[in-house]
């Protein structure tokens with residue numbers, strides 16, 4: 559049974575960076591989050607058509623952050639060494655940040671966003687410009703057979719039709735094959751009060767337990783789990799056919815599931831308590847920003863993120879509190895943030911000497927960002943975050 563436990567009010571499409579003339583056509587939906595007591599899956603109560611979110615204007619480039627480039631290079635090397643795949647498949651290849659660690663004849667990919675699919679195809683890779691589903695898996699299987707390694711990062715949490723998506727994996731994974739998926743962890747969201755992981759692109763935020771509950775129905779099972787420190791805390795989950803005996807089930811699987819159950823991820827009250835913390839986080843953040851603003855301080859946001867779109871639209875934070883958002887993504891610069899229409903500029907333009915406070919819209923890259931701004935810190939600049947509670951980091 560599904561119970562809505564969090565209402566994040568009217569939210570825009572969180573990756574919808576706008577020009578002024580597009581303000582009038584912007585759409586908003588009530589963003590509600592629910593808990594399914596049968597599967598323990600946490601999902602958006604209602605989603606929006608994927609085509610509205612994942613198309614040729616998608617502006618999130620995975621390779622822009624050195625943290626993520628390193629993370630993908632490391633996992634690509636490790637998977638190649640361990641599994642020695644003849645042919646690999648990546649689902650959700652974005653700008654090729656993972657794929658580029660393979661030769662063009664070693665990997666194919668699926669990417670629905672046309673700008674990115676065209677880019678990796680132009681590099682000589684084979685990228686199917688489609689959404690991942692069972693019919694596409696059959697089409698690819700007929701052309702290229704089954705795959706020894708399938709990898710998907712920050713993609714399955716975006717897929718609304720999970721049963722069809724896992725049925726497609728079952729269909730195209732070779733008998734000894736391994737499917738590795740990595741997505742944000744609901745346990746980390748509960749621990750860190752990171753309600754901003756909920757936005758339209760994120761149809762779900764997974765627990766290991768919920769994934770296991772879903773994939774068992776499709777003849778698949780988890781055999782290993784790594785907790786990884788990206789995107790606020792994610793799980794890297796290794797999945798095989800239940801009928802396969804060459805990959806032994808690691809103790810990490812039961813350990814993670816036991817930990818999750820101990821933390822209450824299977825109990826509605828856990829999420830009702832979380833909702834109370836989210837409401838307090840909103841109150842505390844607005845109060846802090848209003849107090850600083852009343853003292854005449856200049857405050858900007860660092861990172862035009864889907865996450866900060868959720869925060870600003872939930873907390874009703876606009877240019878009265880945040881002067882601008884700085885971001886190194888050219889496709890986002892000189893546009894406006896979704897919903898609150900805060901101007902997005904390059905770091906050089908937005909981070910002026912009179913800026914005293916930076917709100918971390920990309921708190922998941924706190925270390926990388928603080929390392930990049932020593933001058934700001936030296937002149938007494940302060941960073942603000944709401945994770946795990948609202949506070950000034952280098953007070």
Ligand code: DWN
Pocket residue numbers: 573618622623624712759760789860861862863864865866884885886887890919920921922923926927930
């Ligand atoms: O699931 C998703 C995750 C993987 O990425 C997507 N649906 C959308 C996106 O979510 P996000 O926008 O919250 O992701 P990030 O990775 O937190 O975005 C970081 C933003 O900050 C980028 O626009 C780049 C920018 N940035 C910057 O300007 N300077 C990042 C760093 C590290 C920097 O130094």
